[in-house]
Amino acid sequence: MNDRFLRACRRQPVDRTPLWIMRQAGRYLPEYRELRQRVDFLTLCKTPDLAVEATLQPLRRFPFDASIIFSDIMLPLEALGCRMTFNPGPKLAEPVRTRAQVEAMTLRPMAEVVPYVGEAVSLLRRELDGKTPVIGFCGAPFTLSAYLVQGEGKEGFGKVKAMLFREPATLEHLLDKLTMAMTDYLRLQIAAGAQAVQIFDSWAGLLAEPEFRRFALEPVKRIVAGVRDLGVPVIYFVNAGPHLVDAAVEAESDVLGLCWRSPIGATFDRLGSRVAFQGNLDCHALFAEPAEVAARTTAILDAVGGRPGHVMNLGHGILPETPIASVEAMVSAVQSWTPRELAAAAEERA
Ligand code: 1CP
Secondary structure, X not given: OOOHHHXXXXXXXXXXXXXXXXXXXXXXXXXXXXHHHHOOHHHHHHOHHHHHHHHHHHHHHOOOOOEEOOOOOOHHHHHHOOOEEEOOOEEEOOOOOOHHHHHHOOOOOHXXXXXXXXXXXXXXXXXXXXXXXXXXXXXXXHHHHHHHHHOEOOXXXXXXXXXXXXXXXXXXXXXXXXXXXXXXXXXXXXXXXXXXXXXXXXXXXXXXXXXXXXXXXXXXXXXXXXXXXXXXXXXXXXXXXXHHHHHHHHHOOOEEEEOOOOOHHHHHHHHOOOOEEEOOEOHXXXXXXXXXXXXXXXXXXXXXXXXXXXXXXXXXXXXXXXXXXXXXXXXXXXXXXXXXXXXXXHHHHO
């Protein structure tokens, strides 16, 4: 089995830095757009054969070192009675704004609500047959609450921040329910065969450190502790969070996913003995010419310098308009990088 991704998550030595890309299945791939013309997004997520097909599409083009099950962070919220549509982002039928709404949410077991996710994970494991490990995922409670309270994706998410300061106990009550739901959800995916899991805190960066600790980090700590006995690596991705990285280590995840704003070399210097890091090429860098993409990829690998515990990735999800040639340039830069080359290049410069 190709296990360099799992080895890097555990900070073990690897033959080369593993690479996968957040949102690697999706709209930048012509074959995904073709699939989406035939089926709507929810049907795609809820039909195991089709979800596996979408998951495998990027792997047929690129030699990525991990695959991530095709789904969405919002789907398991059906377990709490939330109804939504996608266009393309999630839109809630009824935003959650009051204490009474939070109290009315009762939690159903994930195995009943999203059995198709477990089925897709098992099917994917069989299809891959060890070619790459399978990553399961969930949204972090704070990020999920941002969508639930706002009702849709919106820069700023003013409504959840207002609730945080006006009615902190209501938000904490919602976060508690989401924490239990997501622990159950990750356990379901791991039981079905997921070999690592990622918790996406895409909106944690809206918070200053004290609020991050109370409303984002605390729930994630509980989820990490709640799946620890299952023995798979946990990745905690904190978007827009250079000011939160030092606190985020306390989640006790195996890997911290860095957004593109963090200087990865300096972050390794400071915290590399405590956690592995994933990232963090700016997703907009993929709009440069291929040679520039390769140079920027190499710069990140140089900054890490081959230290164990690095999973190469973007600093946020790949964008729909991204050219395929840029992904190819990133992949070959990762494949051809060696510390020895670095030394030779330095010698040449001298
Ligand atoms: O029209 C379409 O085809 C739907 C577009 C789409 C896709 C391809 C959505 C709606 N979700 C997804 C798949 C998805 N979402 C995956 C699996 C693909 C892969 O990684 O290979 C994953 C891991 C997610 C996770 C997700 N959904 C996040 C966390 C990651 C991140 O980028 O921060 C978030 C914030 C969402 C919400 C969401 N779902 C869809 C969209 C367009 C959005 C963003 C909405 C917004 O702007 O706030």
